[in-house]
Amino acid sequence: MFLTQLKQLTVFNKALFSLVLLLTLTFSGGTMAASQIQAKPKVIVFDVNETLLDLEQMQSSVANALDGNTQLLPLWFSTMLHHSLVSTVSNDYHDFADIGVAALMMVASNNQISLTKEQAKQTIVPPLLSLPAHSDVKPALAQLKQDYKLVSFTNSSNNGVKAQFQHAGLTDYFTHRYSVEDIKVYKPDLRAYKWLLEQLNVAPHEALMVAAHGWDVAGAKEAGMQTAFIARPGKALYPLAKQPDYIVKNLEELALLLTQK
Structure with a gap:
């Protein structure tokens, strides 16, 4: 009986200690x-x-290429990530910057914006490196x-x-x-x-x-x-x-x- 109560008390103390530690870390x-x-x-x-690295300065570069639409930067970045995974699962590796250029061209096309590959490259690569x-x-x-x-x-x-x-x-x-x-x-x-x-x-x-x-x-x-x-x-x-x-x-x-x- 005594041993059972002692074990229960030990378990309780350990639980109490864990709770105190958690609260200390949280606050x-x-x-x-x-x-x-x-x-x-x-x-x-x-x-x-x-x-x-802060991508905020990319907004002006991408916006200029996309007719001033600053809201399209997150779409471009997510499109780039999406197609990097397409590259991985299809075993067809491409440089990340090249995927970024391709993704920007896709976003431009889907928004009826004319953008050449060279324009997309100049929009992405220099700002990304700086x-x-x-x-x-x-x-x-x-x-x-x-x-x-x-x-x-x-x-x-x-x-x-x-x-x-x-x-x-x-x-x-x-x-x-x-x-x-x-x-x-x-x-x-x-x-x-x-x-x-x-x-x-x-x-x-x-x-x-x-x-x-x-x-x-x-x-x-x-x-x-x-x-x-x-x-x-x-x-x-x-x-x-x-x-x-x-x-x-x-x-x-x-x-x-x-x-x-």
């Missing part, structure tokens, strides 16, 4: 689920476009670099992300840049994350994928990685996917959480 800045409290990762993996970093990025990376190995993983080409990082001043924050160009399988295909983990030589749970895209977070989570969703304006999680381990408003909030581990 200290970021959001974590009780079942998702993770160990400190060995490496943090960052998506690039929109996660680190994007600025979000204001929260450099302070957060500087803080995280003190305790973690930082790498990037993008659907953009190797040369593309190299140029982007040089322009945005992000090169020195990362130990390595990884691109799906080397495997020719676009995220969020699980093979892309598996390949990345092999390059990093870590187990899935030892890597944290950070992205402002619900689809990227969903893919990494299914691959067994820890995940962090950066809830930038206009970005939302996919409701049918597994919840990420962290949901934060910006990278500085995530850095605060991770440096407290």
